[in-house]
Amino acid sequence: MIRAVKGTRDLLPPSTEVWNSVEEAARRVFRAYNYREIRTPILEETQLFARGVGEETDIVTKEMYTFEDRDGSSLTLRPEATASVIRAYIEHRLDQRPGVQKLYYLGPMFRRERPQKGRYRQFFQIGAEAIGSESPFVDAEVIEMVMEFFRAIGLEGFQLLLNSVGCPKCRPVYIARLREELAKAAPSMCADCRRRVETNPLRVLDCKVPEDQPIVEALPSILDHLDPECRAHFDAVRQSLTDRGIAFELRPRLVRGLDYYMRTTFEVVHGALGAQNSVLGGGRYDGLAESLGSKVPAPGIGFSIGEDRLVMSLEETRGEEFKPQLCLFIAPLGERALRESALLARDLRRLGISVEIAADARLKRALELANKLAARYALILGEDEIASGKYTLKNMATGEQVSIAREELPARLGRG
RNA sequence: GUGGGUGUAGCUCAGCUUGGUAGAGCGUCGGAUUGUGGUUCCGAACGUCGCGGGUUCGAAUCCCGUCACCCACCCCA
Numbered sequence: 001m002i003r004a005v006k007g008t009r010d011l012l013p014p015s016t017e018v019w020n021s022v023e024e025a026a027r028r029v030f031r032a033y034n035y036r037e038i039r040t041p042i043l044e045e046t047q048l049f050a051r052g053v054g055e056e057t058d059i060v061t062k063e064m065y066t067f068e069d070r071d072g073s074s075l076t077l078r079p080e081a082t083a084s085v086i087r088a089y090i091e092h093r094l095d096q097r098p099g100v101q102k103l104y105y106l107g108p109m110f111r112r113e114r115p116q117k118g119r120y121r122q123f124f125q126i127g128a129e130a131i132g133s134e135s136p137f138v139d140a141e142v143i144e145m146v147m148e149f150f151r152a153i154g155l156e157g158f159q160l161l162l163n164s165v166g167c168p169k170c171r172p173v174y175i176a177r178l179r180e181e182l183a184k185a186a187p188s189m190c191a192d193c194r195r196r197v198e199t200n201p202l203r204v205l206d207c208k209v210p211e212d213q214p215i216v217e218a219l220p221s222i223l224d225h226l227d228p229e230c231r232a233h234f235d236a237v238r239q240s241l242t243d244r245g246i247a248f249e250l251r252p253r254l255v256r257g258l259d260y261y262m263r264t265t266f267e268v269v270h271g272a273l274g275a276q277n278s279v280l281g282g283g284r285y286d287g288l289a290e291s292l293g294s295k296v297p298a299p300g301i302g303f304s305i306g307e308d309r310l311v312m313s314l315e316e317t318r319g320e321e322f323k324p325q326l327c328l329f330i331a332p333l334g335e336r337a338l339r340e341s342a343l344l345a346r347d348l349r350r351l352g353i354s355v356e357i358a359a360d361a362r363l364k365r366a367l368e369l370a371n372k373l374a375a376r377y378a379l380i381l382g383e384d385e386i387a388s389g390k391y392t393l394k395n396m397a398t399g400e401q402v403s404i405a406r407e408e409l410p411a412r413l414g415r416g
Numbered sequence: 417g418u419g420g421g422u423g424u425a426g427c428u429c430a431g432c433u434u435g436g437u438a439g440a441g442c443g444u445c446g447g448a449u450u451g452u453g454g455u456u457c458c459g460a461a462c463g464u465c466g467c468g469g470g471u472u473c474g475a476a477u478c479c480c481g482u483c484a485c486c487c488a489c490c491c492c493a
């Protein structure tokens with residue numbers, strides 16, 4: 001038997017209904033913030049990610065789906081979308097368009113990791129980027145938009161974590177300071193941390209081993225090492241969030257795994273997701289365009305939402321609410337009735353009313369099916385009804401039946 | 417890449433310790449007479465017991481190998 005490849009999966013109804021309502025809500029909310037959709041290719045030149053995401057990151061060193069095209073060029077299935085969006089911004093000179101470029105995207109990303117709960121090799125992200133401004137006001141607005149989106153889909157029980165990771169000027173100073181401290185503390189820490197001291201000292205801050213926590217908490221905070229510009233930026237972001245009534249938790253030890261982040265970084269975590277509890281990651285990336293070879297600067301901030309994880313947490317708490325309903329189930333009795341119901345169904349469907357027809361079932365069987373499909377109404381269409389012109393409409397919830405003329409049906413059924 | 421767990425009907429699982437050629441619930445399909453669902457009752461279909469090898473008169477059950485899936489680490493969405 002041929003199966004879906006490891007780490008990929010089929011999304012089936014009724015789950016796809018949840019996916020659709022999540023995506024519809026995102027489009028609606030983002031549009032209200034004047035974001036518009038961008039669709040970039042799923043395939044890019046490998047160099048885009050190598051340079052954009054960072055040569056030394058885990059994504060680039062071991063997680064990319066990279067292959068050689070027939071002409072010998074190296075292509076990669078996108079592991080994330082920000083680099084592509086910036087590439088498109090540069091390529092199409094969007095900096096020449098008026099105002100801040102606000103773009104959103106949604107679609108599949110690919111990383112060749114070992115799958116586990118909430119982690120897939122093909123996974124879906126919904127993200128947005130605001131490019132062309134360094135203003136902390138934009139940072140706060142982007143975060144507010146995310147919060148409004150979560151509110152729109154009714155997500156609860158999440159936490160917004162906020163930090164600043166400084167900039168290429170002040171971060172190295174901090175990392176040097178961190179290394180000094182770690183040189184002393186590392187020997188008594190876990191094996192992973194001892195390794196991280198060499199590879200990526202910032203990651204030590206993210207250590208989850210309980211025994212290491214006292215040491216981690218005593219390490220110097222990056223927030224004490226921001227240079228004046230980064231400091232002012234971060235203060236302004238926090239002030240604007242407070243002005244907007246957005247609750248956040250300051251997490252000086254929040255670090256991100258992609259190289260391009262600077263200054264503001266944020267994350268949203270949700271319980272009931274297993275070990276992969278992060279549903280959103282985002283931050284500012286003012287230097288990304290230049291590292292992709294752009295002559296024009298493109299300071300920006302954005303986020304990406306792990307749609308798989310988001311849907312998972314929605315389904316955990318309120319999966320029932322997304323069950324779609326069938327409005328009308330038609331049970332035709334006999335050939336004439338079947339032909340008549342085809343025309344009736346088409347007319348109702350034109351009005352947006354969902355209709356199903358039992359093409360070949362006895363009445364009992366048809367009603368059984370109507371019940372299983374959770375139809376709100378069943379329409380019984382037999383010889384009597386055709387003769388009299390009055391159809392029998394049954395309310396499936398109450399069992400109540402009324403005799404109704406064809407013309408009255410749309411009003412009676414309402415929309416949907 | 418590393419560790420642990422699990423593979424038996426469409427789904428959820430029992431049976432495995434103490435080998436004797438497969439079960440339950442749900443679902444699907446049919447029936448309980450004429451054009452009335454949800455409840456109930458009766459019945460049916462569906463299994464190379466993940467795969468390969470070994471031990472044995474006999475293997476879902478014991479042994480070896482292998483594959484797949486899940487969870488966790490790493491890292492991230």
